[in-house]
Amino acid sequence: MALSNEDLLKELSAKPIMEVVELVKMLEDEWGVSAAAPVAVAAGPAADAGEAAEEKDEFDVVMTSFGGNKVSVIKAVRALTGLGLKEAKDTVEGVPSTIKEAVSKDEAEDVKKQLEEAGASVELK
Numbered sequence: 001m002a003l004s005n006e007d008l009l010k011e012l013s014a015k016p017i018m019e020v021v022e023l024v025k026m027l028e029d030e031w032g033v034s035a036a037a038p039v040a041v042a043a044g045p046a047a048d049a050g051e052a053a054e055e056k057d058e059f060d061v062v063m064t065s066f067g068g069n070k071v072s073v074i075k076a077v078r079a080l081t082g083l084g085l086k087e088a089k090d091t092v093e094g095v096p097s098t099i100k101e102a103v104s105k106d107e108a109e110d111v112k113k114q115l116e117e118a119g120a121s122v123e124l125k
Contacts, residue, residue, distance in 0.1 A: 034070075034093065058102040059103055059105060060098050061111045064095055065095055066095060073115065
């Protein structure tokens with residue numbers, strides 16, 4: 001017999017909070033989603049013509065979303081940064097996250113490519 005939404009809510013409300021947190025993590029892993037609220041990113045000011053002609057030589061690689069395959073993205077972040085499993089997981093789940101700072105254009109594009117192949121959305125700033 002399937003539980004109604006109200007019955008399910010009552011059952012979950014009766015559980016200790018740590019069990020509910022564990023259930024949320026299991027559902028995130030099973031369904032490949034995140035229960036975190038989406039974060040709006042404000043657009044920066046428009047560059048004037050003088051700045052547009054000047055090319056940047058250092059870039060920050062910022063992951064804006066981990067997509068549907070969080071495990072692959074965590075592995076890629078660990079390989080690129082040398083972080084431990086927990087730190088890489090926290091970085092991935094805390095998007096938007098800066099993965100690399102002040103790197104050359106070539107390195108930034110390489111990092112972006114690796115993260116996108118793992119399923120993440122990435123911006124160079």
